[in-house]
Amino acid sequence: MAKLLFWGFVRSQQRKQQPAAKVDLAGKTVLVLGANTGLGFEATKHFANMNPERLILACRSQSRGQAAVDKLKAETGYRKTELWIIDLADFNSVKRFGDKFEREGGRLDILVENAALMANKYEATKDGWESSLQVSCLSVPLVALLFLPAMIKTGETYSTLPKIVVVASEMHHWVDIEKSVRENPNIIKTLGSAQYCNKSGVMMSRYMLTKLLNIFFVRGMNAVNPGYCCSELRRGINPAMRFIDHLMELCLAFTTERHPETLRGEYINACEREESSDFVIGPDGVKAEERLWDEVVDILGKVDPRVTRNVKKYLSAA
Template sequence: MLWSFVLLNVILVTCIWLFNKLTCGICKSSRHLVGKVIVISGGNAGIGYETAKDLAARGARVILGCRDEGRGTAARDRIVAATGNQDVHYRHLDLASLKSVREFADNFNKTEKRLDVLINNAGAFASEFKKTEDGLLLEMQSNHFGPFLLTNLLLPLLKSSAPSRIINVSSIAHQGGSIDFENLNAEKETEKTYGKINIYCNTKLCNILTAVELDRRLKGTGVTVNSLHPGIIVTDITKNDTLFRMIMPLLKMFCKSTWEGAQTTIHLAVAPEVASISGQYFRDCREGKPNLVAQDPELAKKLWEVSEKLVKLK
């Protein structure tokens, strides 16, 4: 009886593992990117690193926007060594500081002649209940407000470089998100009532809604914007959550590797067949459907307008 139970569980685990591997989307494009300029936030670790390495291997000029100089320069050196592409660079970018975002964008606009792909990859997970120097909730700013401001400040160069692409790394976690404009920065929360996972879900919903509204604003410019779910991946982003640290060994049996998790981002950055697709949500290198809230154009428009005010864009 015991052996039958063990065998059934082994078969179940194997089937789940096989299903995950067989349905995992892989970028099949062999397109080269010589002469193209790419910015990727958080390109020093996890799926961001794998994405940056792939794009560098295709010959692109890759700018790693990272908060930590040591990790950023180390990642740059590893990518250069792995790809032979010397045109990979680290620049300081802390999305939790609007000043840092503005300095990064100002420096980039002054020193670069073009921008072909912007990948908003960096983000936080299960951050503490804390406000930034800008008075914004740490995780909301790291995952939404910071990338929102960065994208807007780089838009003129993206437009002048068209056809160009913007990619927002979201998550299936958006399914659990909601938008309350009276509590967008956890104004109604205390340290005791603050829900780390809820906030993360909200930020991922914001990533998709931002792409929906930006797509509307970019019609006719030659700039596309899409969002994506990379898959369930155990990376350093989960280190802040005790539960995830405890179950990490089990999760790794079923999760994608960081290389597999980077595939949809790479697909959106290079594949010719998505060059004219915009405002969509992808997973496993295929178009998918986010929940109905994430497709609400009026909600997307209002979130954009509120975000503009909070980051003092105008």
């Protein structure tokens, strides 16, 4: 697929959307990250209407999460919602979340990893990483890799096929990893360093970069692009850009409900399977993918040894 240009993006937004698919989720457990607002909340509404045995809303804030639980009950009548707290900008919080699921989680059929920050300046987390990189590109893989045993056990016990879905974006087409960074012995550490992030223009493309790194991580898993949607993700941008963004929403944006969760494939855009960007599938991207996987596993294995064990046990072919 040619590099996605602006008018290609516009055409994809104008495609007729299929109605949101529904299946019977009786007896199943669904967990949604970032579930209190925007795409995450709309996903929980959709799942609630399919009657899962358990629907876990994973949110950073107790108050906003509880408000989402109450709103979900009012709008759908579903009353099996659980609120679990996780801060993806804090590795210790993610580990506690994993510990809680080991103790109380049981089966897990669907994990929706809806997590992103649209940062326009460098801010470090308490763990020392640039915040949007940690949230989207380290904590999202950390959750997936910690939950692998539960999902594999679910598949074996109930003869089903659990799904991990990462919310991606066609904006990964608009960025690559520059050669000087790819030649650095530590790609992720370079991308997350203050020195690199404070270079002119770097943070302007940070959201696109995080989505590119998501695509690399989920090669072989599902990467669902919701398209450009009416959402609260862009609430932190400056007033001038917010005005332009509002005009684009009026002209182009999908509603957040219109994206079926049952689609499968390497990369799905506007309900259709598509190739990832030229950079991802090209020789430089393939080399970067292999290195990034090794770096992510190494970084996260130091955060939590369960990552190393799970990768060796379940993903040894990778």
